[in-house]
Amino acid sequence: MVMNDCGTFAVKKIDRTREGSDQVFERELEILGSIKHINLVNLRGYCRLPIAKLLIYDYLAMGSLDDFLHGDVSEDRALNWNARLRIAIGSARGLAYLHHDCSPKIVHRDIKSSNILLDENLEPHVSDFGLAKLLVDEDAHVTTVVAGTFGYLAPEYLQSGRATEKSDVYSFGVLLLELVTGKRPTDPSFVKRGLNVVGWMNTLLRENRLEDVVDKRCTDAEAETVEVLIEIAARCTDANPDDRAVNAAGVAVLGARGHVSLSQ
Numbered sequence: 370m371v372m373n374d375c376g377t378f379a380v381k382k383i384d385r386t387r388e389g390s391d392q393v394f395e396r397e398l399e400i401l402g403s404i405k406h407i408n409l410v411n412l413r414g415y416c417r418l419p420i421a422k423l424l425i426y427d428y429l430a431m432g433s434l435d436d437f438l439h440g441d442v443s444e445d446r447a448l449n450w451n452a453r454l455r456i457a458i459g460s461a462r463g464l465a466y467l468h469h470d471c472s473p474k475i476v477h478r479d480i481k482s483s484n485i486l487l488d489e490n491l492e493p494h495v496s497d498f499g500l501a502k503l504l505v506d507e508d509a510h511v512t513t514v515v516a517g518t519f520g521y522l523a524p525e526y527l528q529s530g531r532a533t534e535k536s537d538v539y540s541f542g543v544l545l546l547e548l549v550t551g552k553r554p555t556d557p558s559f560v561k562r563g564l565n566v567v568g569w570m571n572t573l574l575r576e577n578r579l580e581d582v583v584d585k586r587c588t589d590a591e592a593e594t595v596e597v598l599i600e601i602a603a604r605c606t607d608a609n610p611d612d613r614a615v616n617a618a619g620v621a622v623l624g625a626r627g628h629v630s631l632s633q
Contacts, residue, residue, distance in 0.1 A: 378413055381424040398424075404471060408463030410486060410496040429494060435483035438551055448491070450590040453548045456493045457598060460485050463495035464541055468534045478532045480540035481518045482547055520554030520565055525610055535610035542605025542613075546570055549598055551584030567606045570599065 401412035401424075414425040432440075434456060437448050448456070467475040477484075477498045484497045523539035526532055543554050546566045552558070554566045564572065573582050582599065583590050604614035 377428045377430075379410075379426045379428045381426065383422045383424070400471075400475065404466075406463060406466045406470075407492070408459045408494055409466065409498070410494045426496075427494075429486040429488050431487040431489060431491065433483045434485040434487060434493065434548075435481070437487070438482055438547065439553060447586050450587045450594070452491050453587070454594060454598070455491065456485065456487070457545055457548055459493040460495060460544065461541065463493070464537060467495070467498060468537065474534070476532045476534060477537050477540075479518060479521075480537055480544055481521050482544060485544070523610065524608065533610070535613050538605050538613045539610075542602045543567065545598055545602035545605065549584065549595065549602070550582055551586060570602070574599070574603070 398412075398415060405411060410429070411427050412424060413427060416423040416425065431437075436442070437446070464477065464480065467477060475498060477495070479497060480495075484495065486494045486496050488494065521540040521543045523536035526536040526539075543566060547554060550566065550570075552566060556566065559565055559569045562569070570582060573579065579592070579595065579599070583595055601614060604612075607613045
């Protein structure tokens, strides 16, 4: 293992006995070694052991977005509306970088709140994309056993097992709704009505009950920005993959309207 500095790091273990693990390890090193973005978790080094291989990442002490939204968080640490907007925008930037600025392009396949890690400034960093499949060209898709987390998965991905940028965008739209509502995608209040968070949102929008969508802990939420974020989420989770918003477009909408102070 080669490290240029001291500090605290996170370690991801890959079992050496796992079939294909050598190829997985080499592929992840090749990809991650070249990826640097403020909203992605950076690979810092690696280590080979007799029984395992270790990947060394930056450690983000604040934990995950899932911890803040669904964990036992004190009132003074609850995410206000501006923080949620910043997390939405930063996460979108990280995902857009994977989709549009990496060569080959990277499909994450498991966008969810526990894979959005936060630093001390609550800046988001997309994690766990190292084992993602790759898009060689814009017409390529990944055919595999469905990976990911129930509630975030696009309908066509569940049916076909083909992960694309569009299925990532759907998962990102679900993440936006999670930020707005403060509820998990498979919250029991949805399930007992035969819905997920996307179906629940669409029902409330049809009934013009926007105020019931927002997390009650977000007392500083502004109606205009709530509408913008929900509009983007709705476009991202369109049932037709071809009609889904491009992830970067959502960033442009929020940034251009000056709804939150952005930094790069």
